[in-house]
Amino acid sequence: MVPVSFAPFGFAGQEFALAPSRALYWAEERALLVADLHLEKASWYAARGSMLPPYDSRETLGRFAEAIRETGAVRVLCLGDNFHDSHGPARLEPHAAGMLDALMRAVDWVWITGNHDIKDTAAAAPGLPELTVRGIALRHEARPGETGPELSGHFHPKFSVTARGRRVARPCAVASENRLILPAFGALTGGMNAADPAILAALQPARVIDALVAVAGSGAGKLARFPLWRGGQAA
Numbered sequence: 418m419v420p421v422s423f424a425p426f427g428f429a430g431q432e433f434a435l436a437p438s439r440a441l442y443w444a445e446e447r448a449l450l451v452a453d454l455h456l457e458k459a460s461w462y463a464a465r466g467s468m469l470p471p472y473d474s475r476e477t478l479g480r481f482a483e484a485i486r487e488t489g490a491v492r493v494l495c496l497g498d499n500f501h502d503s504h505g506p507a508r509l510e511p512h513a514a515g516m517l518d519a520l521m522r523a524v525d526w527v528w529i530t531g532n533h534d535i536k537d538t539a540a541a542a543p544g545l546p547e548l549t550v551r552g553i554a555l556r557h558e559a560r561p562g563e564t565g566p567e568l569s570g571h572f573h574p575k576f577s578v579t580a581r582g583r584r585v586a587r588p589c590a591v592a593s594e595n596r597l598i599l600p601a602f603g604a605l606t607g608g609m610n611a612a613d614p615a616i617l618a619a620l621q622p623a624r625v626i627d628a629l630v631a632v633a634g635s636g637a638g639k640l641a642r643f644p645l646w647r648g649g650q651a652a
Contacts (some may be wrong), residue, residue, distance in 0.1 A: 419444055420487045424631045424640035427599055435631040439600040440484040441568075446550060449490035451481065451523075452557070452570025453498045453601035455533065456513075457505035469605070472586035474513040475515050476604040482520055493524050496599060497531025497557025498572040499544070501638035510611060523606050531557035531571065559598060559619040572616050575608030576628040578636045578641055589630045591616055591645065593623035612645045612652075624648055 419425050423434035423442050432444040441450040454477055459469040485493070500506060509517065520526070528534075528544035547556035554563070558571040576589040590602035591611050598616065601608065609616065611628040620626055626646035632639040644652035 418535065420638075421612075422487065422638045424638035426629070428592065429595055431551060431553070433597075434638070435590055435629060436484060436487075436638065437478050437631045438484055439602045439631075440481075440488075441590070441599055442484075442488045442490065446492060447488075448492040448494055448550075449484055449488055450494045450496060450555075450568065450599065451484075451602040452496035452599040453573055453603055453606050454481075454495065454603050455498055455501045455530070455601070455603035455606050456517075457508045458501035458605045460505075460508045463486055471510070473604040474509060475516065477602065478513060478516040479518065479558065481602070482516065485520065485524060491524055493520070493526045493547070494550075494555060495526075495544075496555060496568065497529050497544075498533040498570065499528055501533055503534055514614070524592075529555060529557055540602070541623055559596060562622070563596065564622065566600065568597050570599045570601065572613075572619065573606050573608045574598055574611040574616055575600070576611045576630055578643070587630050589628045591620065591624050591626060592629055593620040593626050596620050596623070611643075617646050617651070 419434045423436045425434040430436045434442045456474045459471050465500045530544035532547055553566040555568050574589050574591045576588050577586040589611055590600055591598040628643040628645055630641045632641050646652055
């Protein structure tokens with residue numbers, strides 16, 4: 418059953434739902450999908466002289482735990498850049514490490530490897546390069562020219578809109594007919610304009626590309642869809 422705060426939509430013949438928290442729920446698999454956690458990003462910057470509050474992993478994992486509780490997911494699929502660098506697991510402070518351990522014990526957990534996870538390859542974090550579930554390829558970065566169903570992350574898409582005279586930017590998913598790029602889930606992840614040429618190019622070939630924004634509110638979650646590209650023309 419899809420939680421009321423998640424906005425349902427169909428993709429590749431399956432039922433999915435996107436949350437304002439940036440998690441994606443896959444109903445048929447009872448699975449929660451996230452991309453780009455970038456755990457321990459603050460400690461990576463701190464080691465280089467940029468002192469950020471060292472609690473980004475706690476915040477990210479706390480939201481993750483809430484999404485698992487809300488959905489009742491029995492499986493978690495992490496689509497890469499799980500840590501900000503391959504030494505990140507060793508830097509987890511005890512509280513965050515305990516949170517992650519508890520989550521991994523509670524559900525079937527699958528790591529898929531992203532480019533940040535293999536930075537400094539001597540300490541590369543474990544994970545699968547990709548996985549196929551119900552005919553849908555799960556990988557970190559969209560594969561150029563892919564024509565089959567695909568879920569990925571990597572680009573941290575966000576969409577900006579002017580509402581009531583105020584410019585508002587929100588993380589979003591970006592979808593073509595058979596390919597979907599998830600928003601970044603991590604607390605310290607930035608964002609790329611969903612209509613950036615790099616994102617549009619990553620989803621080709623396509624006839625239609627839209628930004629999908631999960632809207633929080635009372636009652637059922639709602640999905641706002643904004644056209645980005647139509648048949649060779651930016652929307």
